[in-house]
Amino acid sequence: MNFLLGLWRQRNYRMATIVGALAALWLLSGVLLKDGKQALLEAEVAKSASAIPTERMKISGRYIEAQPYTTRVVVNSRSEANRSVQLRAELDGAVAGLPVDEGQYVAKGDVICEIAAEDRPEKLTRARASLKKAELDFAGAQKLKGRGLQSGTQMAQQEVALANARADLKRAQLDVQNLKIRAPFDGVVNSRAVELGDFVRRGEECATILDLNPMLIVGEVSETRVGSLQLGAPASAQMQNGQIINGQLRYVSQQAHAVTRAYRVEVAVANDDGALRSGISARMALPTGEVMAHRINSSLLTLNDAGLLAVKILDEDQRVVLRSVQLVSDESDGVWITGLSPRTLLVTVGQEYVSVGEQVEVELEETGGDLPAPFTAVEPEREPVSVKQAAQASGESL
Template identity: 35%
Template sequence: MRLIPVLTAILVMLALYGIVFQREALFSFARGDAGAEPLEQTDTGDAAATSAAPAIGVVVLRSQAQQIDSAVILRGQTKALRQVEVRAETSANVISEPLRKGTYVQTGDLLCKLDPGTRESALAEAQARLSEAKSRVPETKARLAEAQALLAEAKINFNAAQKLSEGGYASDTRLASAQAAMRSAEAGIATATSGLETSKSGIEAAAAAVAAASREIERLEIRAPFEGLLESDTAELGSLMQPGSLCATIIQLDPIKLVGYVPETDVNRVRIGAPAGAELTNGSRVQGQVMFISRSADSATRTFEVEISVPNPDLTIRDGQTAEIAIAADGAMAHRLPQSALTLNNDGQLGVRIVGEDEIVAFRPVELLRDDVDGIWVSGLSDSADVIVVGQDFVTEGVRVKPTYREAAK
């Protein structure tokens, strides 16, 4: 009784094997064909079906490489050309009306005027002492001349007494007296010379006192060191100023600087005097030239500071605005493509798919140079390339396609 289920199971397995693995042979047997011949014909038919599979339609852009300026792109900000905090150098009360922030001042304009107090009297006193010192010079010169005359007379008397003493006509006492008179005249010259030097020193000291008093008076008027805008109100009327007290803050915005940081991989592409452009956050575009490239990298970011000078005659560019900066570098050959043409291969590499020989798809890695309103500029392709711009994500490398070509826009 148990043999029948076993036989039934074997028959079912044989039937399934024939249906699954020998389906074509069974069909051929049913049609009356030979057993080996249908299998060979089936293999040939599969290859023909594969070769005759319909090609995938794609849109291809015929692109020609063009010469472009390979710009160095970086982010930065605007910065005033100069910003100075003008401070007092002496102590006094402010006696001038304040200027309000935003006022445009010229070089030398008065910002703060301080109370002179007794400084003018000190200057007059120093000038009087200078005049007194100068008046002593003729007197000391006369004393020196008198001493020189006495010395000459003493020398004559000494020579005469010496000759008379040698001939026995003058005593030793007379000779000693003449010699003492000569020594006294020499001492008088030294004293007169010292008095003249003292008078000259007095003149120099008095002149220094006059200069110090004059400089102290000059410090009473605090003036603008350059033309620019007041970033703060000047010191209020009546306020007490000490040395170092703030009078005003001035910034110069024409020309203005764009400051950015270039990576160390691109710093050698930037040159002094290279043209540069920038787009500010408000959408305005400005042009300028590179004026400074740092020789020392930032220790934290390993980037180099770059400064660009930009004309700003109407002062519309403010200090501290964010800017997207592009610095012109050596030119390069590149293709302009739609941004949608970019894709990734299985390794995650950025590139495009092109149509090669026999209309077979190939992948080419590219480097993105810049982007604009018309598309992106890439390098890494040959001078002429057929780039798939529609359908590139539905084909893979080695697949045959049916391209529809379109010319690149000029």
């Protein structure tokens, strides 16, 4: 303490201490005044910012109406001939004639293959003569029996002889008739298994004929959907080349496939001009019922927090609502969805820039039953309110 008193008695130290204290007070007063002024300015800025009205986001919307939509089950399928028959020889012999070529259309009864007659016509003539003789013998035996000159055993032998003669004639007639193998129905000769001069045996294939009208579109439906199918209901299929064909569901199997556990279905399609071929891949659509649904553009779909499909719509106060929907069908001209009210105001342009619960200003598009592809959305300009703008509005300058 004596040391400090000694320094204070010296004039130079005393003056330096006073000057330092005054400088410290001057600096401290500047900091305090600046902090107070800054706080006052920021309060004025916040008050001005709250006085500026926030502009609503401008978006486009459209009222969409629910429409009846036929639900369908779509399965992979293929075209198949209505009937496919392998014509087989019923006699042994050489092929003597092939009147039609492969790929040629034939009518019922047309000759497809012809086997050499050999001695079969002569056998037919002999069978006819034998039958005539057997009939005369039987008539004579009956007269003798009437006079009591014919025993019962002899009459039985005559009856057997007559029956044998009739059977031989029938066999000879069938042999001559089977020399020509004929088409059992109208169709096309798809392939021939023999050539002129080949020797065929009974049961060997001569040709394959296809019935292509109607053409069948066949596929398999899972066990969970087969119960909703109705015989006779209209159906359609898209061929591999893009062609759309329509027909009727004519057959649903009553037993599942042993491996796939699916049920075979057949759709009959008219093929009068023969343009459809067997074995072409297709996608078959079978009706299963009807629901009320909306059709929108697929780009309007989004996901909610649960990862489910949803769309953005507007409520009565023009606030954005994220509504979950169910996808019914995905087609080239849009998607069909359920889960919305019969009449719904859908956000069509600007849905990427608004959040759920936000109140917006909507410009209505032309109302229609479904929705075309939306225009390219341009992000609306909405400048945020800055501190500088608020200060200028209040007449203050930083």
